[in-house]
Amino acid sequence: MKPPRSHPRYASLMTREKLVDAYRDGIVAAEGLIAHGRGEAFDYLFGERTTAPALVAEKASAAFLLTAKHPVLSVNGNVAALAAKPVVRLAKAVPAAIEVNLFHRTEARVAKVGSLLKRAGATKVLGPRPNARIPGLDSRRAKCRKEGIFSADVVLVPLEDGDRAEALKRMGKTVLAVDLNPFSRTAQAADVTIVDEVSRALRVVERFARELKRDPAETRRVRDAFDRERNRVAVLSYLNRRLRQPRA
């Protein structure tokens, strides 16, 4: 059942429909629907818009991606369902590789997510036939491609489940996360955490990447000036203000 356009929560209800359809098509894991619920609760608290601290983290992420030697965008079921086009556009703008990496991994779902990304315009998608493992991870998330996540220096990990971000950090990589939950383990482990809804966030990172690309010195300045602790405090202060004054 599609919600009527006049419904005050139309956009949010349509996003749920999109995820349920993607679940039925074998793109999203059942657990992904639950994860979305947590994400949308935080989005509601943040006012369902990109906040000023998120913008700062988005610009810094663009700078880290542009200055990387081998940047990779990691994609799971939820990210593919909500933001296949923004992922592909960002990958082209940087340019960065795309790798499907699933927590609830089945080879069938890896293939389906890959096909969806290709329909969204990706020319190459890594993920099938994994030939390396992320050390220290027991889950199927450890499976990856040598020429992809394994050898990347900067990895963007939207909607993580925590332990992989920490394992990637132990490998010496720079980890950029997108997570609406500022208290999550991922949010705390990442070098840059974008606390914003994934489809909005990736569009903004792409816009900054296109802008910064023209000015390498400014790109390095933005990257080096990013202060993760300061950004985290700004996100939490924003949330605190919203909780005190929901209409602010």
Ligand code: PTJ
């Ligand atoms: O497709 P798979 O098998 O790789 O599984 C993907 C999920 C999302 C199920 C898996 O990675 C997982 O279990 O993740 P978690 O531990 O539930 O963490 C997901 C995080 O993303 C939570 O902190 C949510 O608040 C956040 N989140 C959910 N939806 C969004 C979001 N953040 C940004 N934008 C969203 N739309």
